[in-house]
Amino acid sequence: MKKLLVSILLMLLLATAHAQVGGSPFGANMFVSGQIGASFYNNKYGLTPGFSGGIAVGKWITNPLALRVSLDIITNTSPNQMRNNLNTHEVADYTFANVDFLWDLNATFSRIRNWRLMVYPMIGLGMVWRDSIVVDKKGESVDHEVQLMLGLQADFRISRSWFTFLQYKAYFLPQQFDGSPGNIIMNSLALGFTRTFYNTPFHRRTEYESRAVGNDWFLGLGIGPNISTFDLMHLNPKDGMWGVAPEVFVGRNITEFWTLRLELNGITGHEQYDTVAGGPGDGYAFSNLHADLMVNLSHAFGFARGTRFNIMPYLGAGLVWRYDNVEFDMAADFGLFFRYYLSRRSDLYADLKYIMVPTPIGGGPGPSGKFYSVGLPSFTVGYIYNIGTNTTRYRLPANWCPE
Numbered sequence: 001m002k003k004l005l006v007s008i009l010l011m012l013l014l015a016t017a018h019a020q021v022g023g024s025p026f027g028a029n030m031f032v033s034g035q036i037g038a039s040f041y042n043n044k045y046g047l048t049p050g051f052s053g054g055i056a057v058g059k060w061i062t063n064p065l066a067l068r069v070s071l072d073i074i075t076n077t078s079p080n081q082m083r084n085n086l087n088t089h090e091v092a093d094y095t096f097a098n099v100d101f102l103w104d105l106n107a108t109f110s111r112i113r114n115w116r117l118m119v120y121p122m123i124g125l126g127m128v129w130r131d132s133i134v135v136d137k138k139g140e141s142v143d144h145e146v147q148l149m150l151g152l153q154a155d156f157r158i159s160r161s162w163f164t165f166l167q168y169k170a171y172f173l174p175q176q177f178d179g180s181p182g183n184i185i186m187n188s189l190a191l192g193f194t195r196t197f198y199n200t201p202f203h204r205r206t207e208y209e210s211r212a213v214g215n216d217w218f219l220g221l222g223i224g225p226n227i228s229t230f231d232l233m234h235l236n237p238k239d240g241m242w243g244v245a246p247e248v249f250v251g252r253n254i255t256e257f258w259t260l261r262l263e264l265n266g267i268t269g270h271e272q273y274d275t276v277a278g279g280p281g282d283g284y285a286f287s288n289l290h291a292d293l294m295v296n297l298s299h300a301f302g303f304a305r306g307t308r309f310n311i312m313p314y315l316g317a318g319l320v321w322r323y324d325n326v327e328f329d330m331a332a333d334f335g336l337f338f339r340y341y342l343s344r345r346s347d348l349y350a351d352l353k354y355i356m357v358p359t360p361i362g363g364g365p366g367p368s369g370k371f372y373s374v375g376l377p378s379f380t381v382g383y384i385y386n387i388g389t390n391t392t393r394y395r396l397p398a399n400w401c402p403e
Contacts, residue, residue, distance in 0.1 A: 028197075028198040029059055029060040029196070029197075029198065029199060030057070030058065030059045030196070030197045030198065031057075031058050031059070031066075031194050031195060031196045031197065032055070032056065032057050032058075032194070032195050032197075033055065033056045033058075033165070033192055033193065033194040033195070034053075034054070034055045034056075034192055034193060035052075035053065035054055035165070035167055035190035035191060035192025035193075036051075036052070036053040036190055036191065036192065037051075037052050037053070037167075037188060037189050037190025037191055037192075038050070038051060038052060038188070038189050038190075039051060039052040039074045039075070039076050039186060039187060039188050039189075040076075040186075040187040040188075040189075041076040041077065041184075041185075041186055041187075042184070042185045042186075042187060043180040043182065043183070043184045043185075044180055044181055044182040045180065048076055048077045049076075050074060050075045050076030050077065050091070051074070051075045051076075052072060052073070052074040052075075052188040052189075052190055053072070053073055053074075053190070054070060054071055054072030054073065054096075054190070055070070055071055056068050056069065056070035056071070056100070057069050058100075058102070060104075061255075061258060062209050062254055062255055062258065063104070063107050063209060064103060064104045064105075064107040064108040065101060065102070065103060065104070065254065065258070066101065066102040066104070066120075067099070067100075067101060068099070068100040068101070068102060068124075069097075069098070069099055069100075070096075070097075070098045070100050070124065070126075071095070071096070071097055071098075072095070072096040072098075072169070072188065073093060073094070073095050073096075074093070074094045074095075074096065074186060074188060075091055075092070075093050075094075076091060076092065076094065076186070077091055077092070092130050092131055092178075093130070093131040094128060094129070094130050094131075094186065095128065095129045095130075095131075096126060096127075096128050096147065096149070096171055096186075097126045097127050097128075098124035098125065098126030098149055099124060099125055099126060099315075100122055100123070100124035100149065101122065101123050101124070101293070102120040102121075102122050102153065103120060103121045103122075104118065104120060105118075105119050105120070105121070106118050106119070108213075115157070116156060116157045117154065117155070117156055117157075118154070118155040118156075118157075118163075119152070119153070119154050119155075120152070120153045120154075120155065121151075121152055122149070122150065122151040122152065122153055122169070123148075123149065123150055123151075123291070124148070124149035124150075124151075125146075125147075125148060125149070125315070125316070125317040125332065126146075126147060126149070127144060127145070127146060127147065128143075128144065128145055128146075128147045128171065128173060128177075128186075129143070129144045130143045130144070130178055143177055143178050143179075145173060145174050145177050145358075146174070146317070146330060146331075146332045146356065146358075147171050147172060147173050147174070147330065148171070148172045148317050148318075148330050149169055149170065149171050149172070150169075150170050150172070151167065151168050151169035151170060152167075152168050153165050153166070153167040153168075154166050154167075155194065160199065161195060161196050161197075161199060162193065162194070162195060162196075163193065163194040163196070164191070164192070164193050164194075165191070165192055165193070165194060166189075166190075166191055167188075167189070167190050167191075167192060168187070168188070168189050169187070169188040169190075170185050170186075170187055170188075171185065171186040171187075171188070172184075172185055172330060173185070173186060174329055174330055174358045174360075175327065175329055175358070175360060176358075176360060208255055208256040208303045208391065208392050209254065209255045209392070210252065210253065210254055210255065210391055210392055211391060212388075212389070214387075214388045214389075215388045215389045215390070215391055216252050216253040216254070216388065216389070216390055216391060216392050216393065217250070217251070217252050217386070217387040217388055218250070218251050218252070218253070218347070218384050218385065218386045218387060219248075219249070219250055219384065219385045219387065220247075220248065220249045220250075220251070220263075220349065220382055220383065220384045220385075221247070221248050221382050221383055222246070222247050222349065222351065222380040222381055222382020222383070223244065223245065223246045223247070223380055223381075223382065224244075224245055224351075224378055224379045224380030224381055225237075225242050225243070225244065225245065225378065225379060226242065226243050226244070226245035226268070226269075226376050226377065226378035226379075227241050227242050227243075227376070227377055227378070228241045228242075228243065228269045228270040228271075228280075228281070228362070228375075228376055229241065229374075229375050229376070229377060230272050230273070230362070230364075230365070230366030230367065230373055230374055230375075231366035231367050231368050231370075231373045232375070233273070233366070233367070234273045234280075235377075239273060239279075239280060240270075240279055240280035241270045241273060241280045241281075243267065243268025243269060243270065243283070244267055244268050245265055245266065245267070245268075245376075245378040245380055246265065246266065246267060247263055247264065247265035247351075247380055247382070248263070248264055248265075249261050249262060249263035249264070250262055251294075253390070253392040253393055254392070255392055256296060256299040256303040256392045256393075257295060257296050257299050257300065258293070258294070258295065258296075259293075259294040259295075259296065259312065259314075260291065260292070260293060260294070261291070261292045261294060261314070261316075262289075262290075262291050262292075263288075263289070263290055263291075263292065263316075264287060264288070264289050265287070265288050265378075265380075266285065266286055266287040266288065267285050267286070267287070268283060268284075268285060268286075269283070269284055269285075269286050269322075269357075269361075269362070269376060270282065270283050270284070271283075271284070271362065271363030271364065272362070272363060272364050272366070281363060282363065284322050284323070284324050284363075285322070285323045285324070286320060286321065286322045286323065286357075286361065287320070287321060287323075288318060288319070288320045288331055288333070288355055288357075288376075289318045289319050289320075290316045290317055290318025290319070290331065290333055290355075291316050291317070291318055292314040292315065292316030292333065293314060293315055293316065294312040294313070294314040294337060295312060295313060295314070296310050296311075296312050297310075297311045297312065297313065298310045298311055298312075303392075303395075305395045306394075306395070307341075307394065308340060308341040308394070309338070309339075309340050309341075310338070310339040310340075310341075311336070311337075311338060312336070312337040312338070312339060313334075313335070313336050313337070314334065314335055314336075314337055315332075315333075315334045316332070316333050316334070317330060317331065317332045317333065318330070318331060318333075319331070320355070320357055320358075320361055321361070322361055327360065327361075329357075329358045329360060329361055330358065331355050331356060331357045331358065331361070332355075332356045333353060333354065333355045333356065334353075334354055335351060335352050335353035335354060336351075336352045337349065337350075337351050337352075338350045338351070339384065341393070341394045344386070344390065345385060345386050346383070346384070346385065346386070347383070347384035347386065348381070348382075348383060348384070349381065349382055349383075349384055350379070350380070350381045351378075351379070351380045351381075351382075352377075352378075352379050353377065353378050353379075353380070354375055354376070354377045354378075355375060355376040355377075355378075356372050356374070356375050357374050357375065357376060358374070359373075359374055361374070362374035
């Protein structure tokens, strides 16, 4: 069920991207790319070289921001083999499927359009699968987990529609993934080519896109209950698996449709329900720092003046850690954000959120043993203070007149 919800949200983000091209065709400012290069698997047992290759399809959704779906396949030595010192030539294929964001530094800080060299910092969220390989005499092992990608890409213009690029990606994998303890990073360095379609750089800026760096920012503060659940079991508050979830965040409305948010939340979680004692598992304090991409369904088909109530599904990822045993790991989150306009500076909000946490943070897996079995759903309410000029959030109706 959780896989289905995440898949629907990802499709929603991509399917509604047409709303942001300022009246130009859906294919405007789209691009495809492919690359090949080397990989370097960095874990407790050292650094091992391998090969990498991938393809991607993307679209510039605003002037400085592109949304991309990427698929990379990396061949490298399994850390299980390094740990067990198996004298074989078997290697593992790792498949990375991501939703990435590229930030155009040139478009952000310069008005010059005809750059030959463009630099794009990248961040992505997705899944990693490792193919089945024999790791010992007992059989085969398959691993799949949520992962986070940070990277940098430098594009050089060859012609109006063709670019060549050098790309570095660092995939941060959960601790204990693939049988390797400690921090795990899969590095990829590749050379590739990009083909753009209907390249209209001036149409990348939409009518309601934020115009200045200081515009359209907001701060939020909220609190509410959360529940620690394993495979969505023991959701009844009488089971005692509930806690308190304060949160603080900063964000920016990039356009009337796209919003980015950075949030810190916590505080109380529980390990798996104790069926013998008939009570909640051990409690612990945790924090989750995550970045979210929100889409405003109230403006999905164009900006509507006088809209006070906004419905905003979102998807994000970030770091999560427990305070009793400080280990940083990654968590994915998704939810539904409701925002209500009060005045030029003030909004009220309600946030229905689900955080998928790794089993080491939750204290063990759920009955299914799946990577997504441990979750922390919460419902918070709070206040938003809007900073600077707001060009993307609310405009008076065209027929409005003072009373």
